[in-house]
Every structure is written in structure tokens, then in C-alpha cells.
Amino acid sequence: MEAxxxxxxxxxxxxxxxxxxxxGGDNAVVIALACRGLPPAQRKxxxxxxxxxxxxxxxxxIAFALALLAVPYLKLVGAVLLVWIGVKLLVPQDEDSHANxxxxxxxxxxxxxxxVADLVMSVDNVLAIAGAAESAGNHQMGLVIFGLLVxxxxxxxxxxxxxxxxxxxPIIITLGGMLLGWIAGQMAYTDxxxxxxxxxxxxxxxxxAAAGALLVLALGKIVSKVRANRGSAxx
Numbered sequence: 679m680e681a682x683x684x685x686x687x688x689x690x691x692x693x694x695x696x697x698x699x700x701x702g703g704d705n706a707v708v709i710a711l712a713c714r715g716l717p718p719a720q721r722k723x724x725x726x727x728x729x730x731x732x733x734x735x736x737x738x739x740i741a742f743a744l745a746l747l748a749v750p751y752l753k754l755v756g757a758v759l760l761v762w763i764g765v766k767l768l769v770p771q772d773e774d775s776h777a778n779x780x781x782x783x784x785x786x787x788x789x790x791x792x793x794v795a796d797l798v799m800s801v802d803n804v805l806a807i808a809g810a811a812e813s814a815g816n817h818q819m820g821l822v823i824f825g826l827l828v829x830x831x832x833x834x835x836x837x838x839x840x841x842x843x844x845x846x847x848p849i850i851i852t853l854g855g856m857l858l859g860w861i862a863g864q865m866a867y868t869d870x871x872x873x874x875x876x877x878x879x880x881x882x883x884x885x886x887a888a889a890g891a892l893l894v895l896a897l898g899k900i901v902s903k904v905r906a907n908r909g910s911a912x913x
Contacts, residue, residue, distance in 0.1 A: 697810060700767060761890065764859045767851060768851065768894070769898060809864065852895065861887070
């Protein structure tokens with residue numbers, strides 16, 4: 679119970695929920711596409727079972743990720759991947775990216791499609807959530823499960839509301855991308871291979887995290903500008 683009184687715990691929970699909402703938009707689309715071929719009476723069950731299976735699989739993957747983050751240099755690799763994921767979040771995506779998701783007219787076929795697609799798409803979620811959970815110290819796995827459980831109803835029931843808010847307030851997406859950069863900076867600073875060469879000072883860790891957030895913002899703007907220029911040239 680003492681974990682619930684820790685500010686670091688609630689900050690990490692907030693980060694996990696925000697990450698899952700921002701990076702869970704794809705998952706909500708996949709669920710809708712996979713279940714759209716089901717009879718109306720089975721669609722709700724397909725969504726519930728598919729989401730439950732995907733979440734259980736994600737918890738298992740995150741457990742492995744938390745263990746692997748203790749291996750030297752893996753956090754540095756993870757930090758680079760998180761910066762890339764954060765930049766991708768800031769750059770507009772193609773609307774046809776889910777065209778290869780086929781609907782199923784059988785309940786368990788739809789559930790399998792949801793789980794397999796979520797597994798393929800969960801690298802970003804798993805890595806980001808594992809990085810966020812690390813900042814809370816102890817009770818990491820409990821924190822991950824708690825954060826995911828809280829985010830499930832938000833994604834399943836409120837995904838459309840969240841997507842509309844993102845369209846109306848693009849700053850939410852920008853802050854989400856910068857959050858991934860912040861976590862990337864923290865991961866890089868706390869890598870076991872880098873620790874002996876860095877001062878054990880929270881100020882430096884926060885400075886590195888802030889640098890990661892600003893790096894994602896800068897790269898996102900550069901990539902968006904390059905794409906916009908290419909689009910104008912092609913037109």
C-alpha cells in the first residue's frame with residue numbers, strides 16, 4: 679500500500695495511461711476492423727475477448743522487457759527506438775496503414791486477428807511502458823498491470839473521444855511524443871553500461887530526459903517539414 683502514497687508511482691501511472699492512449703489508437707482501429715465482419719450480437723464479445731487476450735500478452739512481453747532492461751547497452755538501444763517512435767507519433771501517418779487487416783465472420787477468428795495484430799504492433803507500447811515503469815522503482819510489474827487496467831476502458835470505450843480531442847488539440851500528440859523522448863533520455867542515462875561514466879545526480883538525469891524530449895520535438899518538426907516539401911514538389 680505504501681506504493682500508492684509515492685508521487686513517483688502516480689507519475690508513472692499517468693505516463694503509462696497517456697502512452698497507452700497515444701499509442702493505442704492503432705489497436706482500437708485494429709479491433710474495429712477485425713470485428714466488423716462479426717454478427718452484431720458477437721461484436722461486443724469479440725472486442726472484449728480480443729482486448730483481454732492482447733492485454734495479457736502485453737503484460738507478459740513487458741515482464742520480459744523489464745528484465746532485459748537490466749542488460750548493458752539494451753537501454754541505449756531502447757532509447758534510440760523510443761526517440762524514433764516519438765518522432766513517428768509527431769509525423770502524420772498514411773490513412774491506408776491498416777488496409778491489410780482482414781475482418782472475420784467467426785468470433786475466435788476475429789479474436790485471433792486482434793491478438794496477432796496487437797502482438798506485431800506492441801513493440802512501441804511495451805518499450806515505452808517498461809521505460810515509464812522503471813522510474814517508479816519497486817512494484818514495477820504491479821504498476822504496469824494497474825496502468826494497463828486503467829487504460830483499457832479509456833481505449834475501448836473512449837477511443838473516439840480521445841481521437842477527437844487529439845484532432846482538436848494537436849498539442850496532446852506533441853506532448854505525447856515529447857514524453858517518449860523524456861523516457862528515452864532517462865533510459866539512456868540509467869543504462870548499466872553508461873552509469874560508471876555519469877554522475878549519480880538526479881539533476882543530470884532530468885537534464886538528459888529533457889534533452890530527449892526536445893530531440894524528439896526537433897526531429898518531428900524536421901521530418902514533417904521534409905515530407906511537406908516532398909508533397910509540394912510531387913504536386
